[in-house]
Amino acid sequence: MPSVLTDLWIQFSILFGARAAAHIVSPAPGTRRLIIDCVFFLALTALLLWNGIPPYSVEDLGSAVTLRFVHGSLKTIWWLAGAMVLANCARVFLILEHKPREGRLLQDLVVAIIYVSAALCIIAYVFSLPVGTIIATSGVFAIVLGLALQSTLNDVFSGIALNLNRLLSVGDWVVLDDDVQGKVVETNWRSTQFLNKTGDLVVVPNSMLAKSRITNLSVPDISHGASLTVKMQASVPPKAIEDTMHQVLLGSREILRSPSPSVSITGMSRDSIEVELSFRVPTLLSVAKARNEIFDLIYRHTFAASLPLASDPPAEKTAAGAGKPDFVKSLISLAPIFANLTNDEANALASSAERVVMKQGAVIARKDSTTSALMMLARGVAIVEDGVDDGRIEFARLSPGDVLGERGVLLGSKEVADTICLTDVTLYQISKGKIAEILRERPAIAEDLAALLLTRTKAEDALHQASSDRASTTAPDLRMRILRLFHL
Structure with a gap:
């Protein structure tokens, strides 16, 4: 043994x-x-x-x-x-x-x-x-x-039921019927923990969670739907308002293109027309940023199309209806690149601007070309992109008040991408000679132009993976280039 x-x-x-x-x-x-x-x-x-x-x-x-x-x-x-x-x-x-x-x-x-x-x-x-x-x-x-342990066991078995049904998972954004909203960070035997928008931890017992109506904002995917409502004066046909709002959504870079955003007329009276814009964004946290951008685009597009908001004065009293110089001057005030011009300088640019109309799909400026005039969008939407087919890189979407061609006019450089009309586009051209006159009178403006150019150049270079010598350009360098180009 x-x-x-x-x-x-x-x-x-x-x-x-x-x-x-x-x-x-x-x-x-x-x-x-x-x-x-x-x-x-x-x-x-x-x-x-x-x-x-x-x-x-x-x-x-x-x-x-x-x-x-x-x-x-x-x-x-x-x-x-x-x-x-x-x-x-x-x-x-x-x-x-x-x-x-x-x-x-x-x-x-x-x-x-x-x-x-x-x-x-x-x-x-x-x-x-x-x-x-x-x-x-x-x-x-x-x-x-x-x-x-009746209360504790109620929480435990409620937690088991929630896990078996897979109603929510860690990382999901959910809304409860008592307006508790947050991101699920942990679920355990007794409770489920949420992190709300203000960064506070919200702990909800599983028994209460099982009795609540749960809206899971992350299912079937993490994209989130949102909408906003705008009231316009009933002085124009609803079709014109709808077309303008479609251009607003087309000009936004924060919203998803699939599924397509939509515009619907939700109400109408003798005084106003109510329009709802519906769209989807990549995540719930993107809603505020997208709404802010769309409100800005609504202001610019309705101004450019002479469409008054419900609380605006009648359309015939707006800047858009007061004649070409006043309208162009109002557009100039929307462009950050002209923010520091005096009233006389803005009037001089507006008077010299030439109106150009281009059809959808037309190329405003081609890659590797040098523009000879500063162009400012007055109506429609344009896209700045580079590459071919599925490999195209989108740099920006241009809406009324946006300026293009500043790289060629102010630096003598070539365009880094194609600028194409997504809709019918109306723009105003300001010649290089007119810009030179203003710079000769006030060379200090070159410093403001250089700072704005630097911001845009860095954004384009980051997307385009430009060479290190361009990425290391500074505002003083751009200012000197502008002054040398205009012999100042």
């Missing part, structure tokens, strides 16, 4: 040593760790059966105490090893699903069931005790404990 036990301990010592060495080589949990545990469990099973110790059978009570102790110890190790393999399978499954955090509660539940089952099997097959009696006895304690 001692020799048999000695051989048995030697065999299992070698197996346990091999497993320990394998875990030292691969200490981190994961697929390789699971494979090691599976190999160990299969080898342990084979050794037990080889030595005539079936782990799923009750030990003979007539056997020697030492033999029963050794067999019981090995059976206990076998059941625990099996439970460990099943528990690791559950964990690895969640890792492969790339959702280890939101599945933690469900993982804990499955692991607990596995280890409780293994413990009952050890009681039955190792200690030869009646499992049914133990379960019945523990049931009484479970009832007492359940009554004492």
